[in-house]
Amino acid sequence: MSNATQSALRGSPRNQPGKARTAFGGIDKSAVRRTATARPEYSGIEQLPEFRELRRKTKLFIFPATAFFLAWYLSYVITAAYAPDFMSEPLVGEINVGMVMGLGQFVTTVALTWLYARFAHRKLDPIVNELRDKVDGER
Amino acid sequence: MTEYLLAETNQVLPSDHAITNTTIFAVFVLITLVVVYRVGSMASSSDYFVAGSTFTGLQNGIALSGDFLSAASFLGIAGAIAVHGYDGFLYSVGFLVAWLVNLLLIAERMRNTGRFTLGDVLSFRMQQRPVRAAAAVSTLAITLVYMIAQMAGAGGLVALLLDIHSGLGQALVIAAVGVVMMIYVLIGGMKGTTWVQIIKAVLLFVSAAVITVFLLGKYGYNFSDLLVDAAENNPNGHSILGPGVEYGKDNTTKLDFISLSLALVLGVGGLPHVLMRFYTVPNAREARRSVAWATWTMALFYICTLVIGYGAGALVGSDAILQAPGGENSAAPLLAYEIGGSVLLGIIAAVAFATILAVVAGLTLTASTSFAHDIFANVLRRGEADSESVVKVARTTALVIGAVSILGGILVNGQNIAFLVGLAFAFAASANLSTLLFSLFWKRFNTTGTLWGIYSGLASCLLLTIFSPVVSGSPDSIFPSVDFAFFPLKNPGIVSIPVSFIFAVIGTFIGKDPSNEQRRAEMEVRALTGIGTRRG
Numbered sequence: 001m002s003n004a005t006q007s008a009l010r011g012s013p014r015n016q017p018g019k020a021r022t023a024f025g026g027i028d029k030s031a032v033r034r035t036a037t038a039r040p041e042y043s044g045i046e047q048l049p050e051f052r053e054l055r056r057k058t059k060l061f062i063f064p065a066t067a068f069f070l071a072w073y074l075s076y077v078i079t080a081a082y083a084p085d086f087m088s089e090p091l092v093g094e095i096n097v098g099m100v101m102g103l104g105q106f107v108t109t110v111a112l113t114w115l116y117a118r119f120a121h122r123k124l125d126p127i128v129n130e131l132r133d134k135v136d137g138e139r
Numbered sequence: 140m141t142e143y144l145l146a147e148t149n150q151v152l153p154s155d156h157a158i159t160n161t162t163i164f165a166v167f168v169l170i171t172l173v174v175v176y177r178v179g180s181m182a183s184s185s186d187y188f189v190a191g192s193t194f195t196g197l198q199n200g201i202a203l204s205g206d207f208l209s210a211a212s213f214l215g216i217a218g219a220i221a222v223h224g225y226d227g228f229l230y231s232v233g234f235l236v237a238w239l240v241n242l243l244l245i246a247e248r249m250r251n252t253g254r255f256t257l258g259d260v261l262s263f264r265m266q267q268r269p270v271r272a273a274a275a276v277s278t279l280a281i282t283l284v285y286m287i288a289q290m291a292g293a294g295g296l297v298a299l300l301l302d303i304h305s306g307l308g309q310a311l312v313i314a315a316v317g318v319v320m321m322i323y324v325l326i327g328g329m330k331g332t333t334w335v336q337i338i339k340a341v342l343l344f345v346s347a348a349v350i351t352v353f354l355l356g357k358y359g360y361n362f363s364d365l366l367v368d369a370a371e372n373n374p375n376g377h378s379i380l381g382p383g384v385e386y387g388k389d390n391t392t393k394l395d396f397i398s399l400s401l402a403l404v405l406g407v408g409g410l411p412h413v414l415m416r417f418y419t420v421p422n423a424r425e426a427r428r429s430v431a432w433a434t435w436t437m438a439l440f441y442i443c444t445l446v447i448g449y450g451a452g453a454l455v456g457s458d459a460i461l462q463a464p465g466g467e468n469s470a471a472p473l474l475a476y477e478i479g480g481s482v483l484l485g486i487i488a489a490v491a492f493a494t495i496l497a498v499v500a501g502l503t504l505t506a507s508t509s510f511a512h513d514i515f516a517n518v519l520r521r522g523e524a525d526s527e528s529v530v531k532v533a534r535t536t537a538l539v540i541g542a543v544s545i546l547g548g549i550l551v552n553g554q555n556i557a558f559l560v561g562l563a564f565a566f567a568a569s570a571n572l573s574t575l576l577f578s579l580f581w582k583r584f585n586t587t588g589t590l591w592g593i594y595s596g597l598a599s600c601l602l603l604t605i606f607s608p609v610v611s612g613s614p615d616s617i618f619p620s621v622d623f624a625f626f627p628l629k630n631p632g633i634v635s636i637p638v639s640f641i642f643a644v645i646g647t648f649i650g651k652d653p654s655n656e657q658r659r660a661e662m663e664v665r666a667l668t669g670i671g672t673r674r675g
Contacts, residue, residue: 011578040664040670040671041665042657042661042664042665042670042671043657043660044668045654045660045664046660046663046664051664051667051668053666054667055663056666058667061243062243062244063391063629065146065239065243066239066240066243066244068384069236069239070404073233073236073400073404074400076232077171077233077396077397077400078397079231080225080229080382080383080385080396081382081383081387081393081395081396084381084382084383085381085385087225087381087382088378088380088381093361093362093364093366094362094363094364094365094366094367094370094380095362095363095366096380096381098225098229098380098381098382098477099225099380099445102228102229102231102232104230105232105235105236106235106438106441106442109235109238109239109438110434110435111435111436112239113238113239113242113430113431113434113435114431116231116243117427117431120427125424126364128667128668128669131668131670132669132670134667135670139649
């Protein structure tokens, strides 16, 4: 593998602390702010039961959620394109099915955002903290 | 008096008010600029690109919505709703739902694996040089299309204020406005830009909310009555309340609409200037919070645009809007004039201008970072470039992009900005989304797949656009007098997005390059946990 990325991801050797860098926002600085000198053993972490659980839980939420909102959005769009008469059916005064369905998209988007934020905060973040403590402790 | 003028000349803005309008507008622009300049000059040079990753989730969330609520969302959507009715509202829905892609799939993982650019993430476990080059090419292309739309919007806005109707005059206005914006970008940085976004987003929300409440109040808080008036003042009549006015003509336009909708919902996940915003927060949790904040604020804003759009149709009338300089894009400013006279017009125009300015600044920064960081420092100099030359390259890139987008803005002058931004979304969804998702979630994905995905999406999008009615063959094309259009759809998304996914898969299976197991494991662990990045 080329080592061209080293300056971008690892920090160049010239980039000593205390040395003033004015490199257009420190563009050549490290992406990795390491607290310990040792590199984490990523393949090992990947095999940890906590990590596997984190990965399983994450995927179990994000993929079905994505499938749901895409399906709901596409069915809305296709209805708008091919069944405009249904969408123009008035419900309350001049407010019609299309406007209610459009606002329904707003509601599901906001609700899904809230659900995911809550899920990640309650279920994912604790596992991440546990993992990070474990990895930091080993170094 | 306004009604008298409307009847006489079918023109809402009396031309003798041009000086008053412009003065109020200029004062507001100056005030915002001074604030921004002061914030910008207080920041250290190390804050230039990603603002030292110091913004909180709330600040960044408002800045994200600021980046996103560009001229397209405010001027473009309001105009589209005023003139075409419900079809304009579909933009709002697509723009909003799209944020779920970022929230669920991209934001946190992007923050955990990258530092400056999209190329950082895409090249994480691939061969560095070709992938970085490809990522930079797609970033430049998408940014350029997006910027052209913004330039056209800014030009139209100022032309409206100055009451300039001639094509040449408007072209000059676009050029002058573009130059002013580029000067500002070269002085400001990411920190300054983020503060403009925050200030401007708050101003935009307040203005939109005030106009919405006023409009609803005028109709006794009965939205239905407002819709009746909007339908009466539109030649399409009652049909503007349902879908189909613009896209319902025949099967081609219906398919075009599906194509646009796909691009809208999938495009946000590939927009470089939005993705770059995830780097301005300290960690993945703040990135998640910022997307959540952006989603709340935008949901409210887009509900306001629905009222503003139909309100402009009701009070100004779609004919008067189409007659004004800037066409559809002038609906919101004209509505402001209708309800608050020159003062409100000046304020709204200044807010819209600050919006465009901030978005252009963000776009230029993204493009120049990408070129300087990925192509110059990593591909050409193999990571050995010194900082001064990187600065120089980034500034030159900014200038070149500015010049090209000014020219492009003159060419597309008069097209609806929301439509042009929809094109930029198609580019983003085609060139970046497939490769970004595959490199985050597909173990087997490799360098060949990445390159095939990016270049096939980019090329198909570009070719289909060139040979579409946007460029030639119809009265509202860029070149109406010639006809080399063979692709019937105005938005290529429905073809080019699947093309990039399919080619990325084929490329992966054809590619012989060995996958780097160690880097893959590192990427997976880092994406989910952030281990190896700074702890927040």
